[in-house]
Amino acid sequence: MQDKTNTIFGIYPIKEALTSQVVFDKVFVQKGIDSDKIESLVKDLEKANVSVSIVPFEKLNRLTRGNHQGIVALTSPVAFHSLESVVAKALESDKPPLFLVLDQITDVRNFGAILRTAECTGVDAVIIQKSGGAPVSGDTVKTSAGAIFKIPICKVEHIKDAIFYLQGSGIITIAATEKTQTEIYSLDLARPVAIIMGSEGKGVSKSVLGLVDERASLPLLGEINSLNVSVACGAFLYEITRQRRL
CATH class of the missing domain: 3.30.1330.30 (Ribosomal protein L30/S12)
Known part of the structure; x- marks a missing residue:
């Protein structure tokens, strides 16, 4: 309940x-x-x-x-921010903008864990869709360890519109997906980027994959062919952190 x-x-x-x-x-x-x-x-x-x-x-x-x-x-325990305002603020910053787009993440524990990692890695804002995703609730507060209060969250009508807006603002959109041979480590992540993470069951939707600038995967060396989305998100964000600290 x-x-x-x-x-x-x-x-x-x-x-x-x-x-x-x-x-x-x-x-x-x-x-x-x-x-x-x-x-x-x-x-x-x-x-x-x-x-x-x-x-x-x-x-x-x-x-x-x-x-x-x-x-x-x-x-909601927090107020939501407009996409336009967070993008404008990020572009005025001295560091390259970094956004995280969640395409239908439905598990509140994954959502909270992602928010926690996003805050720790300096993400400028997390972008979610109004319908279909996990609720912004007390459970989110708990699993995010309070990070939900420290990072802007934007709610948009459609993820695709957010991607168009980010691209129009000079931000490279990168989808995390196993449907590519390009590993995240081979990309230049010191640029202004937005990482798109897909749902627990289906990953990034086909319609969104068709819009992004680039796709990237993580190497899977064992027998299991997928990672928990919050774990994969952490790997992506910390590779960005590593490159930007070089």
Whole structure:
């Protein structure tokens, strides 16, 4: 079950949270529910740029044991940053920009571990998609060891749009994927770069792979043909750190 400290359920509590400028991570609405009040609330949430997903009744029951009335909201312990602002700030810095793009990472423990490593390696911002990824929750705070409060997180409508924006800003986009013979160690990572890490099951999506500037892999010398995404991310980020310290 979701950590109750960041869960709000019911029409009026969520409406009150919205007017009180609570930072929402995601809102889930029961599929097929017929309610004018929920329909009105969803419109207000969407105007406020909050991600709303339609889900089965059972999903809401797993999120809370209370009378959810067909709508459950997950709030965020941190405020999100705009992609434009973090890119502008990174470009003004004395060091080469470094961004991390997470393409549908769904496990909150992987997400938290990645945030921790990203903070330790000087990543300028972590970019996630509004829908489909792990929630920014109390569990994320725990697994990130508080790093979530120290590194900007950007939520975007579509990962592909973020990649286009990064490329237009002069940042080289590199996908971490086994679908290449090019190892990360052979690339120049002292340049402004954004590393794209894919989901636990499918890796970087095909549509995103078709957009990136370069692809890179890690050598796998044993019999297992893949690494945990947070471990792979750490290897990528520390190779960047190594090159930039030479």
